[in-house]
Amino acid sequence: MRRRGPTRLGRAAALALAAVIVVTGCTAEPPPPEPQPGRLVGAPAPLDVTEVYLQQRIAAMTLREKLAALVMVHVPGTDAARIRSVLDRYGFGGVIIMGDNVGGPARTVAGLTGALSSEAGLPVLTAIDQEGGIVRRLREDDAAAARELRGLPASAAEQAFRTRAALVAEAGVLINFGIVADVTPDSSSFIRSRTLGESPSAAAERVAAAVRGELGTVLSTLKHFPGHGASPDDSHISIPRSSIGMRAWRATHAVPFRAGIEAGAPLVMMGHLQFDRISPLPASLSPTWVTILRQQLGFDGVIVTDDLLMLQRSGLPEYENPLRNAIRALAAGNDIVLFVLPADPGSVGVDLTGLLDALERAVGDGRLVEARIDASLHRVLSLRRAASGLVEPYVDCGPKCWGESPRSLALADVPPTG
Template sequence: MATAVALLCAVGVSACTTAATVEPSRSASASVRPTPSATPTPTIDPVLVEATRRLDAMTVEQRIASLLMLHYPGTDAAALRSFVDAHGLGGFILMGDNIPGTPEELATLTAQLSADPALPVLTGIDEEGGDVTRLPYDQFAGADVLQALPAAEAQAAFTGRGDLLRSVGVDINFGVVADVTADPSSFIADRVLGTDPQSASERVAAAVAAERGRVLTTLKHFPGHGAAPGDSHDTIPATDLSYETWEAEVAPPFRAGIDAGAPVVMFGHLAYTAVDPAPASLSQRWHDILRDELGFDGVTVTDDMLMLQHTGLPEYADPIENAIRALAAGNTMLLYVLAADPEVSGVDPAALIAGLANAVRSGRLPEELVDADVMKLLLLRLSLGADGS
């Protein structure tokens, strides 16, 4: 097992601080010997210590399961909790079929998802407002309205939305669309916060600032759905847009959201073929760009992995192969919107976990990569538990 500091470097979180060593003055008399400095004592973050302890105690299967955010239908809290516990999941995504009639009922449901309040299951939702609204009690404006209003209106809407989500026990909102398009016929047209890079950037930054301290904001769908025509729910939208054009016309809202402090980025199943023929969700190149060029070091999550299978393309027919490629590319967490029946979903959670664990044991998925992802999520979940979120 790696040391705490080594794991820290792997996940990009600050573990310890040391006092600066003061160099003796060069003008001091040669007869005066400098007093040796006391060796500073590193200050270790207790959350890191606890995360390391928990990681050490986890089997390979448990580590893999902690990287999965899955959905199970229904509003029976006991059944949902049983599903989460049976697989040892790190996250649960709420869909429309999980939402009871009142905010109070939803808060009661989400409070029962976690067996260990100190390490809560990450509870996510797609709550954009407008076209994508899971909560019937979300009356705040969505992008279809906000894209024509000043950025201050986006901040007000997402402040209210963030307060609502926090009150019902949601940790992560997959709700800030950083895509850009001016094409009214685009699949994503009514969901973008701006129809040009500048206006989208202003509203995206405002939405991120609004949700800060309320829920963990997610920017989606990286590297940008607006420039790739088609619906990624059942196709791989593709564009031959150059990297330079992407950087100038598509990247700005993502960059603005990252600069505003967004802690999560969702990767789309989108192919920018001039950069990498593979979908971005399976592309190490796009993960490198996000990290090295846009400076993002937070959590990355895929769009629903079942969408790859829904394309009907033979190269995406195997869910375990898709999952291996997605983790190897650099995603921290994999998302699946499952039905109650694995045959309907097209993937069995137990088989998925076993297949990924076998990939780790065979060396196809580097253990160090998986452990770094697990550690990043453990640190996040323990921090949420400590905050009482």
């Protein structure tokens, strides 16, 4: 068995102890450190093997492979072989499970999702819209949803989303696009029936509780940043617009998102919402909103767009080209671009080969910067690698990965690795 070095927690504890000794001015010689199980005498500190994997993996990828890994698609139907053929052919990093992919209960869906990844060490990111209530792909989800949860304590939202997360996990799905962090006082608003609270503070309590409920079971996603409730319109067929300014936004629509981020949500979905006084672009194409999310709300996880084909359905000429939309979304700082392909891609769709060709050209002419693509790729591959449960480097880097040294191995009469 390969010997491992101390855990990160163990190293952190040692550093904390050293800091206390310095601050208190203690001059007595400290006692010798306790032996650490699995650590050989004279061994160097081990590397972060996951980070080694990510660096090695990214370095081995072509530009086209990098770009494809930042694309999530929907492929219609329940034929796992057909869906996987699309993922493998293009190298896409994710797939969203929609209603037409659900051929039965969660255990049936698990048969489909379990057949989609060609590499155990880097599974495809599977996602689903499982809010409960009127938005649920897994029909057996009978846990309380937004309409009911708005009138119940936050603890009810935590329990409901814990139950919901277990069902999503049973279906073999990694990500739930299920926590609506929008808030609106307008009863006529398109998003109203799906919100979790009557006010920013009430929504924030339930959003944070929902994240806690899903934690450790599925990857939670907050949507639709920066706040669908700022406009009553439907972003599936239009670009909802708002005239509120930054101060008003911070006091209202930002509050539930901040709470969900602080609770540990690893993904945020960027909506096609335009706040005219803050950015002239829909948030999904706006570097301004990505900067606000990263710097003001402190979000360091994965940002995924809402379905980019929704922009085309708005009918606005500036968004009629799906290739340009994808380029602008990645250039803005989104980590994953989402395309929910219909059964007939000729209706409102995108040519997938043309998409990757266009993204490659955009890097070549400077509209996309490869270093920024690599940063997104690092975040996305981190999720995929964690989902695998594996910890080996992509290419074995020998004793230094495990905190071993040739001398210590010789003393222990253990043959060197690598």
